[in-house]
Amino acid sequence: MDLFANLLLGFGEAISPMNLLYCFLGVLLGTAIGVLPGLGPLATISMLLPLTYALGPLPALIMLAGIYYGAQYGGSTTAILVNLPGESSSVVTAIDGYQMARKGRAGAALAIAALASVFAGTVSTAVVAAFSPALSEVALTFGSVEYFSLMVLGLIAAVILASGTLSKAIGMVLVGLMLGCIGIDVSSGISRYTFDVLELGSGLEFVAIAMGLFAFADIVRNVGDKADAPTRLHAITSLWPNRQEMRDAAPAAVRGTLLGSLLGILPGGGAAISSFSAYTLEKRISKRPETFGHGAVAGVAGPEAANNAAAQTSFIPMLTLGIPSNGVMALMMGAMMIHNIAPGPQVINSNPTLFWGLVTSMWIGNVMLILLNLPLVGIWVKLISVPYRFLYPAILMFCIIGLYSIQNQIFEIIVAAVFGAVGYFLIRMRCEPAPLLLGFILGPMLEEHLRRALLLSRGDATVFITHPISAVLLGISVLLLLTVLLPGIRRKREQVFAEEDT
Amino acid sequence: MLRTFLRNPDGQSAIFFILVGTAGLYFGRDLPFGSLRQMGAGFFPVCIGVLLIGIGMLVAVQAFRFEAEAMPKPDWRALFAITAAVVIAALLMASVGIVIAIPAMVAIAALSAGRPRIAAILGTASGLTFMAWAIFIFGLGLRIPVLEF
CATH class of the missing domain: 1.10.287 (Helix Hairpins)
Known part of the structure; x- marks a missing residue:
């Protein structure tokens, strides 16, 4: 069968000593930075992205994928031990994980989170391997008309699933699209919004935007409160869950994996929404729902499996369609473009070693995660207790040097500083910054496909609804928007995010 | 209104x-x-x-x-200190190198909250400068000015 031949090809690539090393380094660095309170995958990836510029495309992607799982798992560790979730996907883990820690079961909670994650990672990597080729085949028949509509759908779905007010999330996407216009227009060669600044000719650097919005803005917000606050930790006694805990965790992990794999594929889906849905599901079907919130094992295993599964399957739309479904995938896509690989359906055929190497290394990365995390948990605990006043200068230093190394110039650092300040106000205005990044990455492509579609149709804008696939995609977009605007679902959505906030 | x-x-x-x-x-x-x-x-x-x-x-x-929620005042001190620390570090890094830029960054950033503690600043500054050199210049071989006039 083709799949096995492909997987074999991938393994051949992924287990080369150098690629294994980069996978290991990625998982290690990702975990090390991800456990630091307040640093989620987005901040961690943008911070470490410049480190991968010097590598080849495959090692760079392998390392970044490793950083992503590492950061995600690191966030769960922090959530369990100190009740400080680094990002939205580990908010749910904090609820029952921290309660387990308070009861002296911190080690068991960590082990369950790790085992559930690895199980989910294994299954969902298989999902990626099985579904991507088929989806690529379909996507290869797409023309500019379909692509435009697909991107619109992707952006709308991402906006709907983003937490916060819908209109503001749409606004943020539009701001991102506007920022994406900066630079020389590819088809006419005319400079747009460059104000005669030479460095703006090639457009804003997306890493600079990401670091500003996710790392700098976060420091400004937190430094006042956290600079002197000591971190309290719960001791880890035994790492092994007992038999009863295992029995509770196993089915929850399976359900979480299925749910997460499904939600990860959807445009706009991702780790956060999956872990929350998994928690709700576990609570609903549990025989003892009253234990949730007081250290229910299923409340750790389900969401952890779901968020890891979603983390893997959210690669599917990015790798096969070239549509990032969330902020992390937007960063991954940016990283691919830096290495001159245009993400899309052609990657799987034109660059099979890259594609299958990445897929297999996802699984290897997950196995490394458990090998690394359980024995080294003592080190991570020490990292968590580093006071913030030492931490934030280190983050600044990493970001500044990383930004400088992109082009060996300081322009990117200044851009990041500006976005840091803007980002601080955006956080205060309750505007989620991730949709901005999505808009920024997709903007130039959206414009190009729109232009090409209209050129081919000789200026006839109805092509978007006369082409069947495009019409269906746009129809789904409209439907999605309508469902959110209808009062019943709207209330439910607000309730979901309100629970997530607490 | x-x-x-x-x-x-x-x-x-x-x-x-x-x-x-x-x-x-x-x-x-x-x-x-x-x-x-x-x-x-x-x-x-x-x-x-x-x-x-x-x-x-x-x-x-x-x-x-909709009813307006009370918004806390912006933390202007943190905003200015962190932004200034980044910008000044960038300028210093390109002109004189990281040996000056990173300590300057740590010192300016320390103005963002609480009472700056000289010993902590000196310790963090020297530690981070060494880390930057060890990881980025010695380890990764990036071409970043270390100290030049």
């Missing part, structure tokens, strides 16, 4: 969106618009600008309709 609008997260977002949209239209006013058949460089940005102003107005309506 206006006061509550300006202190409301939605009100501020509305102003932000309308400002970005207007700036896009204003600074893009000379870009050729083209036609549907031959989109010019100005076509896309103008559409986005118009949509942004529209969304901004929608958010403004929401800001008036």
Whole structure:
């Protein structure tokens, strides 16, 4: 069968000593930075992205994928031990994980989170391997008309699933699209919004935007409160869950994996929404729902499996369609473009070693995660207790040097500083910054496909609804928007995010 | 009325969106618009600008309709200190190198909160400078000025 031949090809690539090393380094660095309170995958990836510029495309992607799982798992560790979730996907883990820690079961909670994650990672990597080729085949028949509509759908779905007010999330996407216009227009060669600044000719650097919005803005917000606050930790006694805990965790992990794999594929889906849905599901079907919130094992295993599964399957739309479904995938896509690989359906055929190497290394990365995390948990605990006043200068230093190394110039650092300040106000205005990044990455492509579609149709804008696939995609977009605007679902959505906030 | 609008997260977002949209239209006013058949460089940005102003107005309506939540004052001290630390470190890094830039960054950033502690600043500064050298210059071989005049 083709799949096995492909997987074999991938393994051949992924287990080369150098690629294994980069996978290991990625998982290690990702975990090390991800456990630091307040640093989620987005901040961690943008911070470490410049480190991968010097590598080849495959090692760079392998390392970044490793950083992503590492950061995600690191966030769960922090959530369990100190009740400080680094990002939205580990908010749910904090609820029952921290309660387990308070009861002296911190080690068991960590082990369950790790085992559930690895199980989910294994299954969902298989999902990626099985579904991507088929989806690529379909996507290869797409023309500019379909692509435009697909991107619109992707952006709308991402906006709907983003937490916060819908209109503001749409606004943020539009701001991102506007920022994406900066630079020389590819088809006419005319400079747009460059104000005669030479460095703006090639457009804003997306890493600079990401670091500003996710790392700098976060420091400004937190430094006042956290600079002197000591971190309290719960001791880890035994790492092994007992038999009863295992029995509770196993089915929850399976359900979480299925749910997460499904939600990860959807445009706009991702780790956060999956872990929350998994928690709700576990609570609903549990025989003892009253234990949730007081250290229910299923409340750790389900969401952890779901968020890891979603983390893997959210690669599917990015790798096969070239549509990032969330902020992390937007960063991954940016990283691919830096290495001159245009993400899309052609990657799987034109660059099979890259594609299958990445897929297999996802699984290897997950196995490394458990090998690394359980024995080294003592080190991570020490990292968590580093006071913030030492931490934030280190983050600044990493970001500044990383930004400088992109082009060996300081322009990117200044851009990041500006976005840091803007980002601080955006956080205060309750505007989620991730949709901005999505808009920024997709903007130039959206414009190009729109232009090409209209050129081919000789200026006839109805092509978007006369082409069947495009019409269906746009129809789904409209439907999605309508469902959110209808009062019943709207209330439910607000309730979901309100629970997530607490 | 206006006061509550300006202190409301939605009100501020509305102003932000309308400002970005207007700036896009204003600074893009000379870009050729083209036609549907031959989109010019100005076509896309103008559409986005118009949509942004529209969304901004929608958010403004929401800001008036819903009860305003109390917004804490911005932490101007942290904002200025962190931004200044980054910008000054960037300028120093390009001109004299990281041996000066990183300690300067640590010292300026320390003004962002609490009472700066000299010993902690010196320790962090020297530790981070060494780390930067060890990881980026010695380890990764990046070409970053270390110390030059």
